[in-house]
Amino acid sequence: MRCVAHILDLIVQYGIKDTSVFMDRVKGAVRYIRTSPSRLTKFNQRVKEEMIDSKAQLCLDVPTRWNSTYMMLNVAEKYERAFESYVRDDHNFFIDFTAGDGVPTFDWKLFEEL
Template identity: 65%
Template sequence: MRCATHIINLIVEEGVKDASISVDRVRGVVRYIRASPSRLSKFNHWPEEEMVGTKAHICLDVPTRLNSTYMMLNVVEKYECVSEAYVHDDHNFFRDLSAGYGVPTCDDWENVRRVMKVLELFHKLTLKLSESFHVTSNTFFEVDTDVYCLLDE
């Protein structure tokens, strides 16, 4: 059923295209931090000071696989305050991100939260199709109707 999950992926990609600049800005934050071990180490010390309360590690997504984008956004959203503090602490951070899509703004983080709500639903549907070795037509029909209802909303 890889074809079905690929079709779902294409539908979602088209649906969240309006918020893609916000996702690209947040992806730029993750890419910058993951680019060197010293940056990652420096970033990992910030959550203790900011009292984030999570130990999840940020990971870079594969932009063509929205499941990985959802997982990346789900983790990095918890570190929003840490990334804002990182802007003030690391001057190269601001300069490098400004050369790309830019530094995420408050509106970008809000857009990312909205995108995450949509991606979470499709993430669950994709997992439902992917977890079985033998997807039957009734499972596919159930997922297909779920997609239709989500798009109708």
């Protein structure tokens, strides 16, 4: 017999499978920024420049935790303007995303619907 948390995770994963491209882009952006202290510093500078008042840390989702995808997207949405600024200014970020998951544009309206 499956536990309730596992069943809930399966339901959530089924419900968000149509938004996988958007979530892959957000996950890739968060991973790209968090893997380097200098990138994280640049991102934090963008946050200050955009005057975003949030102390939440960027976090990646964990496949075994049903609410981690929500937490990742919720924090990323708070930093929407910082991500857009980072995309414009960091050419390596743009090149990495163009080679991988596609052009680094984020459809934040899709997030709101989700």
